[in-house]
Amino acid sequence: MKILITGTAGFIGYHLANRLTQRGDQVTGLDIINDYYDPQVKYDRLKSAGINTDTIAYGKPVKSNTHDNYQFIKLDLTDREGLDKLFKAEQFDAVVNLAAQAGVRYSLINPQAYIDSNIIGFTNILECCRHHKVGHLAYASSSSVYGLNEKMPLSTADNVDHPISLYAASKKSNELMAHTYSHLFGLPTTGLRFFTVYGPWGRPDMALFLFTEAMLKGEPIKVFNHGNMVRDFTYVDDIVEGVVRVIDGPPQGNPEWTGANPLPDSSVAPWKVYNIGNNNPVKLLDFIKAIEDKLGITAEKNMMDIQPGDVPATYADVQDLIDNFGYKPETSIREGIDAFVDWYLDYYDVKRGNTSH
Template identity: 55%
Template sequence: MRILVTGAAGFIGFHVCNRLLIEGYEVIGADNINEYYDVKLKLERLRILEEQRNFRFYKFDLEAAMPLYAIFENHGVDIVINLAAQAGVRYSILNPHAYVQSNITGFLNILEACRDFGVKHLIYASSSSVYGANGKIPFSASDPIDHPISMYAASKKANELMAHTYSHLFNIPTTGLRFFTVYGPWGRPDMAYYSFTRDILKGNKIKVFNHGDMRRDFTYIDDVVEGIIRLIDRAPSPSTDWDPEKPEPNSSYAPYRIYNIGNNQPVQLTHFIEILERLIGQKANIEFLPMQPGDVKETYADISDLQQAVGFSPETPLETGLGHFVEWYKKYHANDNS
């Protein structure tokens, strides 16, 4: 089976590609290697993938349809796992146009290619950010998501709506995955766990927003990858229970599903920092600040739908996962003092 993974040089994309190659799939990776964060890190991930058999890589922007279509025409693609996106809640406030270009126009090109080439299953990244101003905890995929509070969240909700339209019009099986604060080795430098580790080691202040009164459903990368792998051959079918008079947003009369992928165990941010301090062996110098625009106070994933569908349950305790990250971080940055 041949699988196209977009965002292959990204954090989640790299780990998904690596696991697919281990499982024996033929993988085509695509990424634009943009400069949102350290390009060197992306190229190092890519180098590891390119050392393996059955991996081919193409560099281009998803907004450009021609190179995307060339992959489908020249190789044939059975499954698409779309993990390419302009990431970052806070950056979306500064540069909203990037999110329209990458997350909406780019995703439209993915949908059109899936339509034209008869892809068997499209799995794509959504985000826990879509829950926006929702106050009901835990977040369920069946909850309405009508009040996003960042352009990033709005673009991810748009992806879900676009996917449903194509599932309805063209019978394309689509599965959207709302990721909850994914962390682990080879992670993103713009994420708090990464920057906290860097700044604690260097003795710099770490910025903790909302005065530390925040909870996050930290989800280890291997658990996320396991959930994705289990879904590959579980393309959604139309739901026979879907009621148009009481429509649930996570399923449909069309071949369309939405799932949360989270740890199902939110952790207070201050406790998270305490764990990092123990693992690093240094105390953090904390600067407490007000809440930033676009942030939410708490994330907490209800994963019962995914557990029922594929038996997914996260297995990595936070201290274990952070231990793996800190070990990787020290090794990766051993010679650059960063």
């Protein structure tokens, strides 16, 4: 297939582009490469995929020098004309929209970034998919949409109308916007609620990266909610496997759906929402212990109150993923953390001679 993946200088997008390229799809990666976190990590991800970052210029595709079936283009999702030109030229079979302004806490500081990227940018993606007859749009939603929900495990069958951050609200909005396009224009769309993704090439603003960095520097780590957090940490390869299976199985519409009893995660339209999570919640202090064991370092912990916008617990119900695709994420925390730490030590030691950056 010809597939567009937005956000390929990002964490999940980088891994997904590699996977689809390796299986033989024609992949176009897109990213604006903003400075929300260290852009060097983003450029190095692209270099790892064979992109000569010295030749990147806005709006100009760059071919990978290691994969004949991969190209990258620097483009902003808010650039409607640029996106339309790309869609017209490439005629994509499928689109995976992973580009977004990420982060719960940052949405309290810079809400406009979330409107620009996650609302306006996503509208432009929907419009391009509609007008250029894309066969399937899969897009990143988030476990954050569950907001104040407390019934565990968190299920796509439950109402999610109480988000507690603008980031979460923007992701819930994406699901609603996608439904209208599925209903009005017959565009198959699938929303993917990711649960705390971690692994090699991970985001520097996320807990695993921050904890590892601080421990190696001998600095204290910030432990929010006094350690009473529970997260369904999901290894990036498991996320990618789920996304690939979903791409290959666009929704057809649920013939049993009825407006008299409207299920929140499907529709008569070709629209569906899935959780992709490990289905195995882990206490934050156990997560930290696994990092300590791998590094051979005991962390100094600053116990802090829960941050505004954070939820105390996540736990994914993935029964739909099992039923429809025969798939369930299974990488253990120990395996995943070991792989991340090995990558981290290699990346910073080899590239910069030390673990500071």
